Amino acid sequence: MVRHRYGFLEPSPAAPQAEPGVLEAVVLPGLAFDRRGYRLGYGQGFYDRFLLEAPHALRVGFVPQGLIVPELPTDPWDLPVHYLVSEQGVTPCYPPLP
Template identity: 65%
Template sequence: MTKAELRRWAKRVRAGLPTAELSHQVAGHLARFLAERSAKHILLYSAFGSELDPAPLQTLYPAHYYLPRARTHGLEVHPLPCPLVRHRYGFLEPAPHAPRVETGVLEAVLVPGLAFDPQGWRLGYGQGFYDRFLAALPPTVLTLGLTAEALLLPALPHDPWDVPVRYLATEQGVRPALREDG
C-alpha cells in the first residue's frame, strides 16, 4: 500500500478503537517507563481526532510538560501551562505569544502517528513537522511513538528524511524499537 492508502486505512481502524481507555493504559505504562529513567522534561502533543491522548500522563507522573506549536519552519516548544488557542484542524496548541523554550531542555518526546512499525518508523500526516524536529534532537532524548497495538504494522514505507522513534508505547507497555542495523 502507498502512504496515502495506509493513512486512510489507519484512520478507519483508529476511529473504531476505544481511544480514551487506550490512552489511560498507555499513560500508565509511560509513567513507569519515564520514572525508571528519571525523565522530567517531557514534550506532549495535543491529540487530534482519534489519536491516543498523552494528557493523562500529567496526573500520573510529576514532571515539567511542554507542548509543540507548528510553524512553517518547524515545531516550537512551549512550557505548560500556557495560553492555548484552537488550531485550524481543531486541536489546542500554544498561543503565538506563549513563552518558548529551547529543545535542549527536553528529555523525552511523545510522538503521535497514524501507525508505527516495530523498527520505530512512523506514518504521520505527511507534513514532515515531527521528522524535522526529531532529526534535530540530541541522541540522548527519549523519543516514544504512541500507538495502539492494532496500528502497529509489520513494516511501513519510509523515505530518507523520515526519522524513527526509539521506543513504542502501546496498551501492552513500552518497548524499544527494533533497529534494522542491530
C-alpha cells in the same frame, strides 16, 4: 491553551518555547507505527525537521496497538522512535538507546 482546529487544546502561539536541543524526550503522534519504530505521519515533514534539532532526545510514540504494523516504507531522513506505548504496554524499538 487554545483550541486546535481538530478540537484538542494546545499551547498558545505566544507561549514560551523550549529550544529543541535541550529536550530530553519527545512524544510523537502518528497515524501508524511499524515494529521498528518508524511512523506514518501526514506527510508534511514537521516532525522529521523537528527531530533533527533534538538529536539526543528520547523518542516515544503513542499509538493504539492495532495501528502497529510489521513495516512501513521509510525515507533516509526518517528517525524511528525508541519506544512505542500502546494499551498493551511499552515496546522497545530499534535503535536501542546508547
